[in-house]
Amino acid sequence: MSDSSHNFFSNSGRVLRLSTFPFVPSLSPPKDETSLNAKLLVQAGFIRKLQTGVYSFLPLGLRVLNKIEEIVRSEMRTLGSFEVLLPALHPREIWEQTGRWSTVDVLYKMKGHGDRDLCLGPTHEEVITPLVGEFCQTYKKLPVSVFQIQTKFRNELRPRSGLLRCREFRMKDLYSFHTSHEDLESFYEKVTASYFSIFSKIGLKDNVFLTYASGGVFSEFSHEFQALCDNGEDTIYVDFEKKIAINDEIFAQVKDNPQFKNCNFQQVRAIEVGNIFKLGDKFSSSFNYLYVKSDSQQAPVLMGCYGIGTSRLVGALAEIYSDQHGLNFPVSVSPAELIIVPLIQNETVLNDIVSLLIDSHLDVIVDDRDVGPGHKFKDADLMGIPFRLTVGNRTISNGVLDVKSRATGATKDITVRELKDLVIAGKFSKWLEDLC
Amino acid sequence: MSDSSHNFFSNSGRVLRLSTFPFVPSLSPPKDETSLNAKLLVQAGFIRKLQTGVYSFLPLGLRVLNKIEEIVRSEMRTLGSFEVLLPALHPREIWEQTGRWSTVDVLYKMKGHGDRDLCLGPTHEEVITPLVGEFCQTYKKLPVSVFQIQTKFRNELRPRSGLLRCREFRMKDLYSFHTSHEDLESFYEKVTASYFSIFSKIGLKDNVFLTYASGGVFSEFSHEFQALCDNGEDTIYVDFEKKIAINDEIFAQVKDNPQFKNCNFQQVRAIEVGNIFKLGDKFSSSFNYLYVKSDSQQAPVLMGCYGIGTSRLVGALAEIYSDQHGLNFPVSVSPAELIIVPLIQNETVLNDIVSLLIDSHLDVIVDDRDVGPGHKFKDADLMGIPFRLTVGNRTISNGVLDVKSRATGATKDITVRELKDLVIAGKFSKWLEDLC
Numbered sequence: 001m002s003d004s005s006h007n008f009f010s011n012s013g014r015v016l017r018l019s020t021f022p023f024v025p026s027l028s029p030p031k032d033e034t035s036l037n038a039k040l041l042v043q044a045g046f047i048r049k050l051q052t053g054v055y056s057f058l059p060l061g062l063r064v065l066n067k068i069e070e071i072v073r074s075e076m077r078t079l080g081s082f083e084v085l086l087p088a089l090h091p092r093e094i095w096e097q098t099g100r101w102s103t104v105d106v107l108y109k110m111k112g113h114g115d116r117d118l119c120l121g122p123t124h125e126e127v128i129t130p131l132v133g134e135f136c137q138t139y140k141k142l143p144v145s146v147f148q149i150q151t152k153f154r155n156e157l158r159p160r161s162g163l164l165r166c167r168e169f170r171m172k173d174l175y176s177f178h179t180s181h182e183d184l185e186s187f188y189e190k191v192t193a194s195y196f197s198i199f200s201k202i203g204l205k206d207n208v209f210l211t212y213a214s215g216g217v218f219s220e221f222s223h224e225f226q227a228l229c230d231n232g233e234d235t236i237y238v239d240f241e242k243k244i245a246i247n248d249e250i251f252a253q254v255k256d257n258p259q260f261k262n263c264n265f266q267q268v269r270a271i272e273v274g275n276i277f278k279l280g281d282k283f284s285s286s287f288n289y290l291y292v293k294s295d296s297q298q299a300p301v302l303m304g305c306y307g308i309g310t311s312r313l314v315g316a317l318a319e320i321y322s323d324q325h326g327l328n329f330p331v332s333v334s335p336a337e338l339i340i341v342p343l344i345q346n347e348t349v350l351n352d353i354v355s356l357l358i359d360s361h362l363d364v365i366v367d368d369r370d371v372g373p374g375h376k377f378k379d380a381d382l383m384g385i386p387f388r389l390t391v392g393n394r395t396i397s398n399g400v401l402d403v404k405s406r407a408t409g410a411t412k413d414i415t416v417r418e419l420k421d422l423v424i425a426g427k428f429s430k431w432l433e434d435l436c
Numbered sequence: 437m438s439d440s441s442h443n444f445f446s447n448s449g450r451v452l453r454l455s456t457f458p459f460v461p462s463l464s465p466p467k468d469e470t471s472l473n474a475k476l477l478v479q480a481g482f483i484r485k486l487q488t489g490v491y492s493f494l495p496l497g498l499r500v501l502n503k504i505e506e507i508v509r510s511e512m513r514t515l516g517s518f519e520v521l522l523p524a525l526h527p528r529e530i531w532e533q534t535g536r537w538s539t540v541d542v543l544y545k546m547k548g549h550g551d552r553d554l555c556l557g558p559t560h561e562e563v564i565t566p567l568v569g570e571f572c573q574t575y576k577k578l579p580v581s582v583f584q585i586q587t588k589f590r591n592e593l594r595p596r597s598g599l600l601r602c603r604e605f606r607m608k609d610l611y612s613f614h615t616s617h618e619d620l621e622s623f624y625e626k627v628t629a630s631y632f633s634i635f636s637k638i639g640l641k642d643n644v645f646l647t648y649a650s651g652g653v654f655s656e657f658s659h660e661f662q663a664l665c666d667n668g669e670d671t672i673y674v675d676f677e678k679k680i681a682i683n684d685e686i687f688a689q690v691k692d693n694p695q696f697k698n699c700n701f702q703q704v705r706a707i708e709v710g711n712i713f714k715l716g717d718k719f720s721s722s723f724n725y726l727y728v729k730s731d732s733q734q735a736p737v738l739m740g741c742y743g744i745g746t747s748r749l750v751g752a753l754a755e756i757y758s759d760q761h762g763l764n765f766p767v768s769v770s771p772a773e774l775i776i777v778p779l780i781q782n783e784t785v786l787n788d789i790v791s792l793l794i795d796s797h798l799d800v801i802v803d804d805r806d807v808g809p810g811h812k813f814k815d816a817d818l819m820g821i822p823f824r825l826t827v828g829n830r831t832i833s834n835g836v837l838d839v840k841s842r843a844t845g846a847t848k849d850i851t852v853r854e855l856k857d858l859v860i861a862g863k864f865s866k867w868l869e870d871l872c
Contacts, residue, residue: 022571022580023518048567050523056567057521065521082459085493085501087486088524088587089544089604108525108554110546112603113593118544120556131484131492135458144458151524151587157549167548168525 014361015354016336019368023058025379036231037318038162040327044382046314046335053159053167060383061314063335063363065170069149069310071201071332072172075194081145081174086127088151092117094126098286106154120153125283125305128175133289133301136177142291142301143183145176149310161233163315164271170311176304177284179291184278184302191306195225195274202313203330207320208273209245211236212254218280221250225274225308229319234272237265245270271316279303327384328406336363337432339385341376343392350391353401353416360423381406387432405435450797451790452772455804459494461815472667473754474598476763480818482750482771489595489603496819497750499771499799501606505585505746507637507768508608511630517581517610522563524587528553530562534722542590556589561719561741564611569725569737572613578727578737579619581612585746597669599751600707606747612740613720615727620714620738627742631661631710638749639766643756644709645681647672648690654716657686661710661744665755670708673701707752715739763820764842772799773868775821777812779828786827789837789852796859817842823868841871 018024023045030042032049041047046061057065073083089112095101101119108120121127128146136144149172159165174191178184192210199208207227215221224247226236235248237255244263246254254260281300284290290298321328331337338357342350350368357364365385367376380388390402399416412435414422422428454460459481466478468485477483482497493501509519525548531537537555544556557563564582572580585608595603610627614620628646635644640663647660660683662672671684673691680699682690690696717736720726726734757764767773774793778786786804793800801821803812816824826838835852848871850858858864 020516021518022568022577022582024571048570050563051525051527054523054525056523056563059518059520062519062521080456082457082495083498084495085498087490087492087604089487089490089589091487108546108548110544112544112591127486127492132458134484135460141458146458153525155548168523 014336014363015358015366016364017366017368019370021059023060024369025382033162035160035162035164035315035319036322037164037315040318040322040382041162041314044327044384046327046383047163053156053165055163055166055168055311057311060335064314064317064329064333065311067333068202068313069170069172072198072308072310073149075198075201076147076172076174079145079174079190079194081147081176084128084131084146084148085150086121086124086131086148088121088153090119090121090126092119094130095119098126098283100126106156108153108155122152122154123305123307124148124152124173125175125279125303129283129289129303130287132175132177133284133287136291136301138292139179139294143176143178143187145174145187147172147174161231161315163311163318164233166311169309172308172310174306176306178302178304179293179299181302184304188276188278188304191276191304192223195276195306195308198308199225199227199273202333203317203321204273209236209238209243209270211245211247211270212250213247213275214250216277216279217282219278222275222277224272225276226270227273227316227320228268229271229316230269231319232269232271234270236268236270238268239263239265271312271319273313273316274306274308276306277304279305322384325378326382329384329386331386331433334384334386336365336385337429338362338387338389339365339367339380339383340389340391341367341373341380343373343390344396346391346396349395353389353391353419356416356420356423360428362429387435403432403435405432408436410435450772450799451794451802452800453802453804455806457495459496460805461818469598471596471598471600471751471755472758473600473751476754476758476818477598477750480763480820482763482819483599489592489601491599491602491604491747493747496771500750500753500765500769501747503769504638504749505606505608508634508744508746509585511634511637512583512608512610515581515610515626515630517583517612520564520567520582520584521586522557522560522567522584524557524589526555526557526562528555530566531555534562534719536562542592544589544591558588558590559741559743560584560588560609561611561715561739565719565725565739566723568611568613569720569723572727572737574728575615575730579612579614579623581610581623583608583610597667597751599747599754600669602747605745608744608746610742612742614738614740615729615735617738620740624712624714624740627712627740628659631712631742631744634744635661635663635709638769639753639757640709645672645674645679645706647681647683647706648686649683649711650686652713652715653718655714658711658713660708661712662706663709663752663756664704665707665752666705667755668705668707670706672704672706674704675699675701707748707755709749709752710742710744712742713740715741758820761814762818765820765822767822767869770820770822772801772821773865774798774823774825775801775803775816775819776825776827777803777809777816779809779826780832782827782832785831789825789827789855792852792856792859796864798865823871839868839871841868844872846871 025045026043029039033039047055112118152171176187211224211226212221213224236245237251238245284301386406388404394400400413404411461481462479465475469475483491548554588607612623643663647662648657649660651657672681673687674681720737822842824840830836836849840847
């Protein structure tokens with residue numbers, strides 16, 4: 001399900017034994033968190049707060065983040081986009097050039113040696129525009145798109161909602177460069193489809209609505225991808241039948257537009273999980289990024305930008321996929337697909353099953369801690385591992401294992417022999433899916 | 437050779453076609469770089485300078501960085517260490533607690549909302565110590581080790597030498613936590629071996645010397661890993677026969693120590709590519725991190741820290757593995773193993789060969805640009821792709837391809853048929869290796 005790059009557990013197999021793992025769930029939720037996602041993610045041992053709006057990712061949380069980012073990365077490659085890694089330390093000059101040094105109020109500003117003004121990048125138009133401008137100066141080199149997945153910074157007045165609004169966060173930003181509005185529009189639509197594919201792959205299947213938002217100078221609207229969630233910090237208006245949504249900020253202004261005629265909007269809460277924006281020549285003009293056309297004339301390049309907050313998605317998934325027992329992540333982004341809970345002390349039987357599963361290409365957690373079954377079941381639910389496999393007395397006597405789905409509560413027996421056959425045939429993942 | 441996580445080229449195969457790739461080599465070296473590594477890496481299209489000591493990684497450079505970091509990550513897992521991702525934005529309070537807010541002169545300091553003092557992490561002892569302290573409070577939970585691979589920041593007075601001394605850089609830091617000096621010592625030796633394995637895997641085979649350096653309070657020495665390089669910024673003294681080295685900073689003080697008796701030291705230049713340090717209880721004491729011993733008494737945890745500058749390694753490899761024609765990277769960290777240079781216009785023949793190579797699991801660059809053969813050969817050498825496969829008239833007439841090693845200049849013919857057989861048998865990588 002996930003490639004070997006995600007195997008942070010060990011090199012000898014995708015197996016994490018909790019007996020030797022320090023970052024296990026806590027017995028009680030944190031006292032200093034108010035949002036559901038932070039409460040759950042901290043208690044489950046996925047993250048820790050360093051200060052308001054700034055979190056450390058522990059191994060289980062980092063694994064979720066990595067899986068999300070790998071899904072995003074794969075879709076960006078499918079778009080034909082090239083990955084770069086851009087600096088966080090920006091010189092004041094590039095932000096002056098776009099006039100944003102004084103207008104963007106979330107810039108962390110500081111002095112470097114030589115009394116030079118610096119800021120931390122909350123976004124990277126100021127870096128990517130002249131960079132691409134150096135390489136793509138003629139129509140023959142366009143269109144092109146470039147993306148980055150990295151840490152960004154915003155000096156938010158009021159960070160809140162755990163991972164949903166942070167001062168330091170992980171983000172994918174894609175920037176595209178075009179010679180015509182038609183080409184920009186066409187790519188914009190491809191990215192829209194790509195985003196729905198990403199949200200579907202990470203488990204936000206029917207939760208996400210393309211939402212009209214304020215557009216800026218170059219287009220009437222930008223678009224947000226809003227995931228429905230009762231605890232979401234955004235209000236949107238959705239026509240569920242027509243699958244049209246409008247952000248609260250512009251709803252009053254635009255609801256009577258002809259395109260929204262006959263819509264039946266309902267007010268709902270949602271979390272913004274992505275946004276896409278036509279920049280036109282705003283940034284290329286600032287940096288005097290002109291390209292040479294086929295008729296040898298020059299014209300400004302047209303740009304689009306497309307963001308997805310990958311660490312915010314970890315928080316959004318925790319808000320949307322959780323219940324009174326804890327996290328309940330989709331299989332594709334859970335830190336492991338399967339947790340083995342041994343209720344008996346029989347190393348041989350346990351090791352046989354673990355060895356079997358190493359060949360399954362699943363990520364497996366083994367709760368071999370010296371704690372009671374209740375504690376193990378509680379933690380398995382809290383971490384939200386999609387499938388739980390219990391090894392007990394029935395395993396010894398009859399070779400029977402009990403498998404339970406975290407999402408549906410469905411249970412099913414399987415014998416060690418059947419498990420072995422399924423793993424060898426490469427059909428165990430499918431068997432688990434069918435359990436749900 | 438590398439896993440699919442490195443395939444940034446496309447999802448449909450590990451093939452990069454230069455005709456659609458913007459970040460190709462420049463015709464001439466940059467005027468604003470003085471170091472060899474920055475001149476080469478910028479001209480080859482691997483990196484770009486944003487400001488002094490701050491670089492963007494372009495796709496080819498990012499790929500080298502990713503390959504190095506994946507080798508490092510794999511070795512850290514082999515040590516049984518767990519990966520975390522820690523914040524860059526640190527509150528002043530944790531740096532006051534260790535007394536380093538005022539003593540570390542490379543801290544980038546800034547104000548956040550609420551007039552709070554912040555700094556950017558140049559290292560992470562202040563974050564990791566209390567974090568591990570929360571989870572590992574008894575001897576049963578120790579030893580443990582945790583690592584991070586991420587961006588760090590140092591307000592260097594004089595950044596220099598391209599990627600060798602940056603203000604923003606990528607770094608792996610490993611931190612270990614122990615209950616006894618013996619256990620710390622034992623792990624310290626394991627890390628030493630692990631580091632040599634890393635340097636060997638990235639191609640720095642016999643270049644790296646474990647070098648005595650100043651130790652601090654808790655041990656007489658720390659150790660640096662110094663890679664011999666004429667352009668290196670460090671001076672070390674090496675006994676090549678005994679494989680002992682001493683850093684310039686302490687050479688005068690310690691050269692008469694009994695342990696260095698009969699050594700025959702030569703002064704050489706080198707690049708520091710790693711360092712390891714016994715911290716003792718310096719940081720655990722600052723954070724009052726005590727663990728409960730088996731006799732129920734409390735004692736401070738003993739720590740070690742172990743760094744490798746992964747972006748610096750990109751620079752070090754460029755300094756060490758290059759010649760008058762450009763970069764000459766080891767196969768394991770080159771952006772691609774093979775570059776195909778078509779000298780003729782025959783899409784069918786070219787596509788057949790590319791299709792073949794997709795099955796080889798090699799990373800392949802195809803120089804299908806509309807430029808002359810001389811330009812293509814020059815760029816292939818500049819990028820330092822280890823093997824060059826020329827498709828020309830002989831390919832059409834006799835099915836013969838010309839393969840050339842960048843490192844040795846050795847050439848060998850291979851027919852398309854032979855190539856196909858080797859790829860199917862999984863032996864083409866070996867065939868290439870044998871060419872050197």
